[in-house]
Amino acid sequence: MTLSLYLDTERWRAHQRSVLAEFGNLVPVAKGNGYGLGNRRLAVEAARLGTRVLAVGTPQEAAEAACWYGGELLVLAPYRVGEHAPPLPRQVIRTVASLAALRAVPAGTSVVIECAGSMRRHGLALDELPELAGLLSEVRLRGFALHLPLDRPDSSDPVAEVAHAVAAIAAAGLPVDTVFLSHLGPADLARLGQRHPDTVFHSRIGTRLWLGDTAALGARATVLDVTPVAKGDRYGYRQHKAPSRGHLLVLSGGTAHGIGLTAPSYAHGLVARVKGIAKAGLATVNRSLSPYQWDGRQLWFAEPPHMQVSILFLPGDRKPPAVGDELPLNVRHTTTHFDQVVDS
16 A cells, blocks of 8 residues: 655766756755655755755754754745744754844844845845844854746846846845855856856755656556446445446555645646646546556546545456556655655
């Protein structure tokens, strides 16, 4: 009863090394579910790569990662006034995104100041930077940060956005020797390096580093039961009728693993919108494609996924798998909790 993530370990690590070669000052990110691999595994791999800073999502994740990673830990979630965080070791760097937070952060804390950019999520406005100078004596300033958008439909230049922030930091009389960035390619980083040779730009990278070579990772689910059904046979919690002769396949992987749970996605273009409308229409008649595949074809859910298993319908004209077989499935790694990661 296992949902497994199989890893071509050498290929996976070779990809990591290639990304590290592209982004010399890379800061790996290990947060959330650890991109399906677990934060502990990623912390160990980050240490193997020789990195000296690991970015995590929350203070709680930092407290855990400190057991596995000997370098510094950069918490990406901004410090909040009055937050209830676990005791953190000195190796932890906090992100600060407001003047109020900077005034409230415990004395002696290592901090990175997040500047507001086109993301408009959180961050210190550039016109607030001059006020920082009088507030930094009680903390250890480790640099500044910008979180950049993935898409730029207005064709704006990310390098220009970062350069504008760097200029504003310098104009405020603040040291700008270190800047942490997200979502900037190596070519743009090179351009920034040319424009600001005295500043070290660190790229915080998660998805591209851990999931960039999709062929190195394979998700598989175990077949737990295979039950033949005739057309009209009722089955499951809701006693649906089988649409035709076939088999019900019970496979590992349910809502507890993140199977069948989807986050809203951004539709690009007409084709994506038409697919979304078709998918919504099928769902209204209780027809939903599953992420599981058999014999090269995607299978339909027989009913909504359960806590730890899913039931699929296989039409009668197709030979069913055997109990114990493993079926591939296409899942979003950042929302899937695997029972095990298998190295090969």
